[in-house]
Amino acid sequence: MDPMAAIKQTFFQECEEQLVELESGLLRMEDGDDDLETVNAVFRAVHSIKGGAGAFGFDELVEFVHVFETTLDLIRSAKLAATPAVTKTLLRASDVLADLVRAAREDGSADAGAVKVIADELSALLGGAPRHGDDDGKVSVEALDFQPVCISLDSIFDIGEPEAPATQDFIVRFKPSAGLYAKANESLRLLRELGSLGEMSVECDISEIPQLTELDPEGAYLCWTIRLTTTASEAEVREVFEFVEWDCELSVETADVGKLLEALQESLEPHEAPEAPVAVAEPKQTSVAIDPAPASFAAPSDEHPAAAKAESAKGEGSGSVQATIRVDLDRVDRLINLVGELVINQAMLSQRVSEAGLSRASSVVIGLDELEQLTRDIQDSVMAIRAQPVKPVFQRMSRTVREVASMTGKAVRLVMDGETTEVDKTVIERLTDPLTHMIRNAVDHGIEKAEDRIAAGKPEEGSLRLSATHRSGRIVIEVADDGAGINRARVRQIAVSKGLIPAEANLTDDEIDNLIFLPGFSTASSVSNISGRGVGMDVVKRAIQALGGRISISSVPGRGSTFSMSLPLTLAVLDGMVVTVGGQTLVIPLTAIIETLQPKKESVHELGTGSRVIATRNTFTPLIDVGAVLLYRDEPIEPTSQVALLVESESGAKCALLVDAIQGQRQVVIKSLETNYGHVHGIAAATILGDGRVALILDVDAIVARPRADMIVAEMPAAAE
């Protein structure tokens, strides 16, 4: 990749981080945190974005960030109070900033109107027009950078003629003070640079050098007079001394005037000499006057080239060591893949050894046990590399809440919990959209309008709680609102009117709540531009399922609803039940299995179409012969000779899968079938077992969804029949 493109990528990554930092800082400020470090962190975040944006020429971004930064700087220097109204504006500005960053990244443009509104609000906070070139909230005169420019009259009059570089003579007088050296500037370098402008003759005045005993090794005693013949302008000559103009006496004159002055000075010299000031040392420099080992202000490498070389080489190595490193995701995935292979290999080895009939006490077996432990540790550690806190996603939600709340005119407070909970990066990335949708829904539909809330005796401000926890090897994310809860009568009515359920269906509260996940269900009477957008909770559910997760809802009328999502911590390994079907070994994801049954003759019922159902817990569940579905066998099998696994597909449909036998439960490394072979209906992926054989991982959803026509009838509660 082009290095600049790579850096640009870094810039956008960093922007994302800074935006998170910015928002969390602003949210803390909103909560009344007036710690200076918080304000500083917020300022730095914005400042840092500005730096990079400037370097890449994102002008629109720079312009906005500048106003933003200036406002923050006023707060930082306590010239502007961070009142709730101000922090609200700043939060909205951070949203706009995020939009502008995105626009810059996607080569698009942000909503200019929105940008202007906020920019104007910020400018209003600044008390007028946005200031420029003013990082510290004070008007800086130097920002204008005035420098006298020498205009040669000759060049003006000779415009028509070919450019003959006009030279002129300058007399430069340069008397450094000790401060110049203390700041690691060097007269020799300055003189050399001056010399590069043209021809020069240098005179050094050594008259002020004292006796050795009185000599301050860090003092400044020399003074130079330089005659320079150059085509450069006076400004260019002065620029050589740009860094040192405060630490020296400097005069630059054109030679004619110079000569005159020289003559004048010569006539005055006798009077001036006695009071000629010695180095105007800065006070702090005087305290370090006598140093037994005078520091050379030349680069140290000049003193001990060999040692310096060795040290700098050492330094390069150690200097680049940082607390974190950034690694390309592909590399991590490759590593994860390799560790997956290692796990498989180790399992194969274990199996071979146990087949060889070695005693458990033999050193080979003991060594192998240790290897197994290590392998598992390595696997966990490698998985942890991909694990990231959910914080950035959560933080993004606070913006969604703000936007939807302001659009609907509601007051909503987002409370976050467990933001540091870690989960696989891919899971995090794919969590944003469904979560955004759920949050929108919760604010739009869940939380009531202020007047309704007051009437119901609730605080005017609605509360939305977003939490993450680890529970039995999975991450559970909950979105809980304290709104009105699900209006079950209404949900039912809609479901009936949309033909999703029969009018006479007898459903439990829980079943009614879960109707909102059905495709085609949308409670909003008109599709609002907030939660609407034509997608419903079914899309959310599918997205969660695609991640191997489940979503459920619980709702208490008048008290609010809680959506709960349970997701795998990683997408690279899976807990599975290893089963045998028609002589083949298959793996069924453990998360899909509810229970295992031994089908009894009297509980299996034939339906006319040739399909069968099994009665369990007062309901009839379709019975599916996995062997037949996957075409391992043609003849129908006798269910009583089989084991039935009661599974629930991610869409909530239950079904019993017939398998020959259960081998056991195992963690397997998921190998994509698509990348190596192609998609096979009913098969989600493959894995390699300990004995080296490939086992297919069953796609429970596809298997369950297959005989859908039968299922709808069968899923009706048995009592209703």
Add this chain to the structure above:
Amino acid sequence: MSKTILTVDDSRTMREMLMLALSDAGFSVVQAEDGVHGLEVLEKATPDVIVTDINMPRMDGFGFIEGVRRHEKHRGVPILVLTTESDGEKKDRARRAGATGWIVKPFNPVKLVDAIRRVAV
């Protein structure tokens, strides 16, 4: 022997840019993320020139410059400050803290290397 430059900047973007520009120009580059880190790095590295940002967490550029100027071994190392715009006030504070010179952001690689050559012998 190529000269070693220590860059101190909390922005990864800036660090990468500096790294690119400086290594392209043939310098060895050592990097630090803030003032505190910069002073730590100085315990091991011997840079010929230091380029530092001002706004940084933990220890800002002013604190860092003062730290270097008090450093027994490194107080004579030229320090260039990265400032935004030609911010007079910050330039001034940096100068009082002991900065050798400055580079105005957004810098271009030529200006950057030029400024370094100006202060390094």
